[in-house]
Amino acid sequence: xxxxxxxxxxxxxxxxxxxxxxxxxxxxxxxxxxxxxxxxxxxxxxxxxxxxxxxxxxxxxxxxxxxxxxxxxxxxxxxxxxxxxxxxxxxxxxxxxxxxxxxxxxxxxxxxxxxxxxxxxxxxxxxxxxxxxxxxxxxxxxxxxxxxxxxxxxxxxxxxxxxxxx
Amino acid sequence: xxxxxxxxxxxxxxxxxxxxxxxxxxxxxxxxxxxxxxxxxxxxxxxxxxxxxxxxxxxxxxxxxxxxxxxxxxxxxxxxxxxxxxxxxxxxxxxxxxxxxxxxxxxxxxxxxxxxxxxxxxxxxxxxxxxxxxxxxxxxxxxxxxxxxxxxxxxxxxxxxxxxxxxxxxxxxxxxxxxxxxxxxxxxxxxxxxxxxxxxxxxxxxxxxxxxxxxxxxxxxxxxxxxxxxxxxxxxxxxxxxxxxxxxxxxxxxxxxxxxxxxxxxxxxxxxxxxxxxxxxxxxxxxxxxxxxxxxxxxxxxxxxxxxxxxxxxxxxxxxxxxxxxxxxxxxxxxxxxxxxxxxxxxxxxxxxxxxxxxxxxxxxxxxxxxxxxxxxxxxxx
Numbered sequence: 001x002x003x004x005x006x007x008x009x010x011x012x013x014x015x016x017x018x019x020x021x022x023x024x025x026x027x028x029x030x031x032x033x034x035x036x037x038x039x040x041x042x043x044x045x046x047x048x049x050x051x052x053x054x055x056x057x058x059x060x061x062x063x064x065x066x067x068x069x070x071x072x073x074x075x076x077x078x079x080x081x082x083x084x085x086x087x088x089x090x091x092x093x094x095x096x097x098x099x100x101x102x103x104x105x106x107x108x109x110x111x112x113x114x115x116x117x118x119x120x121x122x123x124x125x126x127x128x129x130x131x132x133x134x135x136x137x138x139x140x141x142x143x144x145x146x147x148x149x150x151x152x153x154x155x156x157x158x159x160x161x162x163x164x165x166x
Numbered sequence: 167x168x169x170x171x172x173x174x175x176x177x178x179x180x181x182x183x184x185x186x187x188x189x190x191x192x193x194x195x196x197x198x199x200x201x202x203x204x205x206x207x208x209x210x211x212x213x214x215x216x217x218x219x220x221x222x223x224x225x226x227x228x229x230x231x232x233x234x235x236x237x238x239x240x241x242x243x244x245x246x247x248x249x250x251x252x253x254x255x256x257x258x259x260x261x262x263x264x265x266x267x268x269x270x271x272x273x274x275x276x277x278x279x280x281x282x283x284x285x286x287x288x289x290x291x292x293x294x295x296x297x298x299x300x301x302x303x304x305x306x307x308x309x310x311x312x313x314x315x316x317x318x319x320x321x322x323x324x325x326x327x328x329x330x331x332x333x334x335x336x337x338x339x340x341x342x343x344x345x346x347x348x349x350x351x352x353x354x355x356x357x358x359x360x361x362x363x364x365x366x367x368x369x370x371x372x373x374x375x376x377x378x379x380x381x382x383x384x385x386x387x388x389x390x391x392x393x394x395x396x397x398x399x400x401x402x403x404x405x406x407x408x409x410x411x412x413x414x415x416x417x418x419x420x421x422x423x424x425x426x427x428x429x430x431x432x433x434x435x436x437x438x439x440x441x442x443x444x445x446x447x448x449x450x451x452x453x454x455x456x457x458x459x460x461x462x463x464x465x466x467x468x469x470x471x472x473x474x475x476x477x478x479x480x481x482x483x484x485x486x487x488x489x490x491x492x493x494x495x496x497x498x499x500x501x502x503x504x505x506x507x508x509x510x511x512x513x514x515x516x517x518x519x520x521x522x523x524x525x526x527x528x529x530x531x532x533x534x535x536x537x538x539x540x541x542x543x544x545x546x547x548x
Contacts (some may be wrong), residue, residue: 107419111419135372
């Protein structure tokens with residue numbers, strides 16, 4: 001009797017697990033496959049510093065993001081296109097720097113900022129930039145554009161900036 | 167697996183030892199709610215004044231003790247400090263429970279004495295010899311600082327003049343890992359604290375950040391984005407990199423289980439960051455239910471029983487603590503980045519302007535570092 005109960009439980013557990021593996025289940029992260037979810041980064045241009053004098057910042061408008069989002073919204077696509085129109089095929093290296101607003105904890109913000117930078121990198125690649133010519137860096141919630149604590153400041157701070165390596 | 171098999175007999179012996187001790191010496195058993203009555207009669211001798219002050223403060227901060235008059239005490243703590251040596255003594259009536267000499271500075275000798283008192287009377291590791299590392303913007307830039315656990319002996323460790331964040335101390339305190347931007351990108355650096363030698367250990371394309379030492383101090387779990395997405399990796403200090411997660415989401419903030427078999431971390435796959443648990447050899451992350459919507463920067467207690475983490479509530483952040491054996495999470499303080507100490511009883515956390523020491527069972531919180539500007543991302547040795 002005890003064994004039967006155990007066997008039944010085991011089968012139930014297996015079925016439950018199989019169910020998780022087939023359907024997208026919120027209990028598991030990334031269960032639906034072992035995939036590379038982005039385009040691997042090429043070798044860095046060592047010495048290029050997004051905040052340094054060898055990178056030209058502010059030439060292109062930053063891509064803005066929604067709250068806790070790392071998707072490039074359709075209304076931001078033209079900003080990506082402005083970069084690719086000018087630089088694709090030129091061999092120039094672009095560094096995309098991701099930033100967040102202050103309403104997150106530090107290390108999560110660094111990861112979210114990187115996710116934003118990588119989303120913009122994918123958009124650049126989709127519009128013709130060579131993958132090896134786009135690097136990323138995340139500063140998390142550091143260096144806000146607007147240091148106020150309100151919706152308008154937060155919206156400005158959720159961004160990915162373009163830096164052109166000179 | 168080999169590691170686990172080797173640990174199991176040890177664990178069994180520990181459990182057996184604990185239960186035997188509880189049966190033989192009931193006065194030494196400390197339940198969460200009750201404190202041991204301890205009298206401290208001071209440290210005599212030519213250099214006793216400072217040591218006395220430190221022992222008094224350490225015994226108070228330890229949380230296990232109620233400091234009472236000698237007549238009411240179960241244990242009496244005393245000592246003398248002279249010629250660079252602290253002779254410490256703990257008695258229970260006429261029975262000597264602890265008698266030991268400590269050489270070094272009055273402050274360090276006192277901390278070591280109190281850690282021995284805690285271990286002797288409660289069976290738990292103490293926190294008095296722990297070091298805190300934290301981020302401070304006092305110089306105008308974010309740099310890594312170190313201080314004793316009680317806030318004394320504070321000093322600036324890095325002078326990168328860039329952006330230096332996310333410090334982690336190896337459990338024995340010999341090494342410090344952090345995220346530094348001085349080379350233009352976010353890389354993980356490891357400093358040997360005895361020699362000051364620094365290695366730029368993790369410098370893949372993209373962002374490398376948030377390193378946390380494994381319990382044996384030989385591995386770092388961290389976030390690396392080289393494959394086109396922020397994912398969790400385990401990097402060996404002697405070389406070798408293993409990818410753990412494979413998701414479309416952003417992973418961050420790993421924390422190791424005490425036996426190094428598992429890692430709990432934050433992942434925003436559902437749209438908001440939640441906590442997940444994964445084998446430290448990789449696989450799928452399984453959701454750790456907390457009951458809160460936004461959970462980040464978890465810390466696994468050294469005894470393996472509890473998790474502390476950030477939750478977002480209202481306009482700010484709170485520190486939540488959850489029993490991993492069941493039972494919900496509860497908010498224990500207003501602040502960020504809780505990290506468990508060696509005693510699995512205290513957490514350090516940041517309020518922005520202070521690093522505070524929270525005694526979780528009693529809820530008492532004491533700012534130990536303040537007045538230095540913005541102080542964030544504390545961590546400490548175990």
